[in-house]
Amino acid sequence: xxxxxxxxxxxxxxxxxxxxxxxxxxxxxxxxxxxxxxxxxxxxxxxxxxxxxxxxxxxxxxxxxxxxxxxxxxxxxxxxxxxxxxxxxxxxxxxxxxxxxxxxxxxxx
Amino acid sequence: xxxxxxxxxxxxxxxxxxxxxxxxxxxxxxxxxxxxxxxxxxxxxxxxxxxxxxxxxxxxxxxxxxxxxxxxxxxxxxxxxxxxxxxxxxxxxxxxxxxxxxxxxxxxxxxxxxxx
Numbered sequence: 001x002x003x004x005x006x007x008x009x010x011x012x013x014x015x016x017x018x019x020x021x022x023x024x025x026x027x028x029x030x031x032x033x034x035x036x037x038x039x040x041x042x043x044x045x046x047x048x049x050x051x052x053x054x055x056x057x058x059x060x061x062x063x064x065x066x067x068x069x070x071x072x073x074x075x076x077x078x079x080x081x082x083x084x085x086x087x088x089x090x091x092x093x094x095x096x097x098x099x100x101x102x103x104x105x106x107x108x109x
Numbered sequence: 110x111x112x113x114x115x116x117x118x119x120x121x122x123x124x125x126x127x128x129x130x131x132x133x134x135x136x137x138x139x140x141x142x143x144x145x146x147x148x149x150x151x152x153x154x155x156x157x158x159x160x161x162x163x164x165x166x167x168x169x170x171x172x173x174x175x176x177x178x179x180x181x182x183x184x185x186x187x188x189x190x191x192x193x194x195x196x197x198x199x200x201x202x203x204x205x206x207x208x209x210x211x212x213x214x215x216x217x218x219x220x221x222x223x224x225x
Binding site: 045 | 111150152154199206212213215216217218219
Protein backbone atom coordinates (compact mmCIF):
# COMPACT_ATOMS: atom_id res chain seq x y z
CA UNK A 1 0.00 0.00 0.00
CA UNK A 2 0.94 3.65 -0.23
CA UNK A 3 2.04 5.44 2.88
CA UNK A 4 3.51 8.63 4.22
CA UNK A 5 5.19 8.78 7.63
CA UNK A 6 5.96 11.94 9.54
CA UNK A 7 6.28 12.61 13.28
CA UNK A 8 3.04 13.49 15.03
CA UNK A 9 4.43 16.36 17.07
CA UNK A 10 7.68 18.26 17.55
CA UNK A 11 8.74 21.02 19.92
CA UNK A 12 11.42 23.60 19.26
CA UNK A 13 12.66 26.88 20.69
CA UNK A 14 12.21 30.32 19.19
CA UNK A 15 15.28 31.28 17.16
CA UNK A 16 16.42 27.68 16.72
CA UNK A 17 16.37 25.32 13.71
CA UNK A 18 14.04 22.35 13.30
CA UNK A 19 13.90 19.59 10.72
CA UNK A 20 10.63 17.78 10.00
CA UNK A 21 11.12 14.45 8.27
CA UNK A 22 8.81 12.68 5.87
CA UNK A 23 9.25 9.22 4.39
CA UNK A 24 7.05 7.92 1.62
CA UNK A 25 6.20 4.65 -0.09
CA UNK A 26 4.23 5.21 -3.26
CA UNK A 27 3.50 3.48 -6.54
CA UNK A 28 5.68 5.66 -8.70
CA UNK A 29 6.63 9.20 -7.78
CA UNK A 30 5.95 12.55 -9.40
CA UNK A 31 6.96 14.97 -6.71
CA UNK A 32 6.36 15.95 -3.11
CA UNK A 33 4.60 18.90 -1.51
CA UNK A 34 4.89 20.53 1.89
CA UNK A 35 1.99 22.57 3.24
CA UNK A 36 1.63 24.63 6.40
CA UNK A 37 -1.65 24.73 8.30
CA UNK A 38 -2.24 27.05 11.24
CA UNK A 39 -4.99 26.00 13.62
CA UNK A 40 -8.39 26.86 12.18
CA UNK A 41 -6.93 28.00 8.88
CA UNK A 42 -6.45 26.69 5.35
CA UNK A 43 -3.38 24.66 4.48
CA UNK A 44 -1.03 26.82 2.42
CA UNK A 45 1.64 25.73 -0.04
CA UNK A 46 5.25 25.84 1.12
CA UNK A 47 7.28 23.85 -1.39
CA UNK A 48 7.34 21.36 -4.23
CA UNK A 49 10.29 19.02 -4.91
CA UNK A 50 10.61 16.59 -7.78
CA UNK A 51 14.40 16.42 -8.22
CA UNK A 52 16.91 15.34 -5.59
CA UNK A 53 18.43 18.10 -3.55
CA UNK A 54 17.68 21.10 -1.45
CA UNK A 55 15.35 23.92 -2.39
CA UNK A 56 15.74 27.03 -0.30
CA UNK A 57 13.06 29.64 0.14
CA UNK A 58 13.88 32.20 2.78
CA UNK A 59 13.85 30.65 6.26
CA UNK A 60 12.30 27.45 4.89
CA UNK A 61 14.12 24.77 2.88
CA UNK A 62 12.89 21.44 1.56
CA UNK A 63 15.07 18.46 0.70
CA UNK A 64 14.30 15.38 -1.37
CA UNK A 65 16.04 12.05 -1.85
CA UNK A 66 14.11 9.94 -4.37
CA UNK A 67 16.33 6.90 -3.89
CA UNK A 68 15.62 6.90 -0.15
CA UNK A 69 11.95 7.90 -0.36
CA UNK A 70 12.72 10.71 2.03
CA UNK A 71 12.13 14.41 2.36
CA UNK A 72 12.57 16.98 5.07
CA UNK A 73 11.43 20.50 5.73
CA UNK A 74 14.01 22.68 7.46
CA UNK A 75 12.86 25.77 9.32
CA UNK A 76 15.51 28.24 10.45
CA UNK A 77 15.37 31.18 12.87
CA UNK A 78 12.11 29.89 14.26
CA UNK A 79 9.44 32.38 15.11
CA UNK A 80 6.35 31.92 17.27
CA UNK A 81 4.19 32.25 14.15
CA UNK A 82 5.79 29.05 12.81
CA UNK A 83 3.70 27.09 15.31
CA UNK A 84 1.47 25.11 12.97
CA UNK A 85 0.95 21.70 11.44
CA UNK A 86 3.16 20.76 8.50
CA UNK A 87 1.68 18.38 5.94
CA UNK A 88 3.75 16.22 3.60
CA UNK A 89 2.12 14.87 0.43
CA UNK A 90 3.65 12.72 -2.33
CA UNK A 91 2.32 12.42 -5.88
CA UNK A 92 2.09 8.85 -7.16
CA UNK A 93 2.27 7.52 -10.71
CA UNK A 94 -1.44 8.27 -11.25
CA UNK A 95 -0.91 11.84 -10.07
CA UNK A 96 -2.83 11.12 -6.89
CA UNK A 97 -1.75 12.97 -3.76
CA UNK A 98 -0.85 10.69 -0.85
CA UNK A 99 -0.99 12.68 2.39
CA UNK A 100 0.74 12.26 5.71
CA UNK A 101 -1.16 12.91 8.93
CA UNK A 102 0.81 16.09 9.56
CA UNK A 103 3.39 17.17 12.12
CA UNK A 104 2.27 19.60 14.78
CA UNK A 105 5.15 21.97 15.52
CA UNK A 106 5.12 23.78 18.85
CA UNK A 107 7.47 26.73 19.27
CA UNK A 108 8.41 27.73 22.79
CA UNK A 109 9.89 31.11 23.79
CA UNK B 110 -6.78 34.96 1.71
CA UNK B 111 -6.16 31.99 -0.56
CA UNK B 112 -8.73 32.82 -3.23
CA UNK B 113 -10.93 29.92 -2.13
CA UNK B 114 -13.95 30.75 0.03
CA UNK B 115 -16.01 28.23 1.94
CA UNK B 116 -19.35 28.72 3.68
CA UNK B 117 -20.50 28.09 6.28
CA UNK B 118 -17.41 27.98 8.47
CA UNK B 119 -19.24 26.03 11.14
CA UNK B 120 -22.27 23.77 10.86
CA UNK B 121 -24.11 21.69 13.43
CA UNK B 122 -26.73 19.31 12.15
CA UNK B 123 -28.81 16.41 13.29
CA UNK B 124 -28.68 13.06 11.59
CA UNK B 125 -31.96 13.68 9.77
CA UNK B 126 -31.11 17.16 8.47
CA UNK B 127 -30.19 18.15 4.95
CA UNK B 128 -27.58 20.87 4.52
CA UNK B 129 -25.07 22.00 1.93
CA UNK B 130 -21.50 23.26 1.99
CA UNK B 131 -20.46 25.81 -0.57
CA UNK B 132 -17.07 26.55 -2.09
CA UNK B 133 -16.11 29.28 -4.52
CA UNK B 134 -12.71 29.90 -6.10
CA UNK B 135 -11.63 33.19 -7.65
CA UNK B 136 -8.41 31.90 -9.19
CA UNK B 137 -9.56 30.78 -12.61
CA UNK B 138 -8.59 27.19 -11.84
CA UNK B 139 -9.95 24.17 -13.68
CA UNK B 140 -9.93 21.55 -10.93
CA UNK B 141 -11.79 21.55 -7.61
CA UNK B 142 -11.68 19.09 -4.74
CA UNK B 143 -13.45 18.10 -1.54
CA UNK B 144 -11.31 16.72 1.27
CA UNK B 145 -12.23 15.46 4.73
CA UNK B 146 -9.82 16.31 7.54
CA UNK B 147 -10.10 14.45 10.85
CA UNK B 148 -7.82 14.97 13.81
CA UNK B 149 -4.45 13.22 13.51
CA UNK B 150 -5.41 11.57 10.22
CA UNK B 151 -4.22 12.24 6.67
CA UNK B 152 -6.40 14.30 4.44
CA UNK B 153 -8.99 12.07 2.76
CA UNK B 154 -9.81 12.93 -0.83
CA UNK B 155 -13.54 12.69 -1.44
CA UNK B 156 -14.28 14.11 -4.88
CA UNK B 157 -12.42 15.71 -7.76
CA UNK B 158 -13.92 17.81 -10.53
CA UNK B 159 -11.92 18.79 -13.59
CA UNK B 160 -13.54 21.22 -16.03
CA UNK B 161 -16.85 20.66 -14.17
CA UNK B 162 -16.73 16.89 -14.74
CA UNK B 163 -16.37 14.55 -11.80
CA UNK B 164 -13.19 12.59 -12.29
CA UNK B 165 -12.86 10.98 -8.89
CA UNK B 166 -15.16 9.58 -6.24
CA UNK B 167 -13.16 7.86 -3.55
CA UNK B 168 -15.83 5.40 -2.44
CA UNK B 169 -17.63 8.14 -0.57
CA UNK B 170 -21.00 7.17 0.99
CA UNK B 171 -24.01 8.39 -0.94
CA UNK B 172 -25.07 10.59 1.97
CA UNK B 173 -22.45 12.98 0.56
CA UNK B 174 -23.48 14.33 -2.82
CA UNK B 175 -21.25 16.78 -4.73
CA UNK B 176 -22.37 19.29 -7.32
CA UNK B 177 -20.21 21.42 -9.61
CA UNK B 178 -22.37 23.81 -11.66
CA UNK B 179 -19.33 25.61 -13.12
CA UNK B 180 -15.58 25.60 -12.67
CA UNK B 181 -15.74 28.29 -9.96
CA UNK B 182 -18.32 26.72 -7.66
CA UNK B 183 -18.50 23.45 -5.82
CA UNK B 184 -21.14 22.20 -3.40
CA UNK B 185 -21.30 19.27 -1.03
CA UNK B 186 -24.87 18.27 -0.20
CA UNK B 187 -25.27 16.45 3.09
CA UNK B 188 -28.15 14.26 4.21
CA UNK B 189 -28.74 11.64 6.90
CA UNK B 190 -25.19 11.97 8.15
CA UNK B 191 -23.67 9.97 10.99
CA UNK B 192 -21.78 11.30 14.03
CA UNK B 193 -18.54 9.85 12.58
CA UNK B 194 -18.93 12.27 9.68
CA UNK B 195 -18.06 15.12 12.04
CA UNK B 196 -14.86 16.65 10.67
CA UNK B 197 -13.39 19.62 8.86
CA UNK B 198 -14.37 19.62 5.19
CA UNK B 199 -11.84 21.37 3.01
CA UNK B 200 -12.38 22.58 -0.50
CA UNK B 201 -9.39 23.12 -2.75
CA UNK B 202 -8.65 24.14 -6.32
CA UNK B 203 -5.71 23.79 -8.67
CA UNK B 204 -4.84 24.94 -12.16
CA UNK B 205 -5.26 21.40 -13.36
CA UNK B 206 -5.72 18.01 -11.74
CA UNK B 207 -2.56 16.39 -13.00
CA UNK B 208 -0.18 17.10 -10.14
CA UNK B 209 3.25 18.58 -10.57
CA UNK B 210 4.03 22.26 -10.00
CA UNK B 211 0.79 23.30 -11.65
CA UNK B 212 -1.05 20.90 -9.36
CA UNK B 213 -0.39 23.03 -6.29
CA UNK B 214 -3.57 23.09 -4.25
CA UNK B 215 -5.17 26.25 -2.90
CA UNK B 216 -7.37 25.44 0.06
CA UNK B 217 -10.30 27.16 1.64
CA UNK B 218 -10.42 27.52 5.41
CA UNK B 219 -12.86 24.67 5.71
CA UNK B 220 -16.32 24.02 7.07
CA UNK B 221 -16.28 22.51 10.56
CA UNK B 222 -19.16 20.01 10.62
CA UNK B 223 -20.61 18.53 13.79
CA UNK B 224 -23.25 15.82 13.47
CA UNK B 225 -25.30 15.23 16.59
